[in-house]
Amino acid sequence: MALQRGFKTWANKVAADTRAELGLEPLDRLDSRQLADYLGIPVIDLSSLELDAPAVGHLLKVEPSAFSAVTVFDGTRRTIIHNDAHSPTRQNSNVSHELSHGLLGHPSTPAFDDTGCRIWSQDIEDEATWLAGCLLVPEPAALAIARGRWMSDQAAAHFGVSERMIRFRLNSTGAAARIKRANGGRD
DSSP states (O other): OOOOOHHHHHHHHHHHHHHHHHTTTTSSOOOOHHHHHHTOOOOEEGOOOOSOOHHHIIIIIIIIGGGOOOEEEEEEEEEEEOOOTOOHHHHHHHHHHHHHHHTTTEEEEEEEETTBOOOOOOOHHHHHHHHHHHHHSOOOHHHHTTTTTTOOOHHHHHSSOOOOHHHHHHHHHTHHHHHHHHTTTOO
């Protein structure tokens, strides 16, 4: 994940400010649906769409890992469609990722090229992934987890995320190493 210099610090501030606007402290759980409501971005469950039923059924039941979420634009208005067949923690992460695109002001881009191949900007996706992590498990929370406030599974339950997200935030913030250094090299 190669982010521009200063992006991580800026994203931490955006996440802290956004959480504060919602009345959340750093150790509080963020509900992505609450954030979506606050931002005025509708979130639609894939299962509620009356599209080609076999295609929707395929994404919900046969191959749910093939689709997580997408932001659909109508002019400048955003709507998020997400796969509600995923676990609640995954849904929270997926929706937070899409909301991060909105918070970052990422523009609408074509989803497919002329040959039908998926196109995306890895830089933009990395930015949204990073900000989503900051929103869901802020740096102060990662440090609290590293200090032993919660075990990994307890932290995941508390923040409404997967243990994989907890590991990502602990690793990406360097929380464990920072706590170890603060303790003079002791765990």
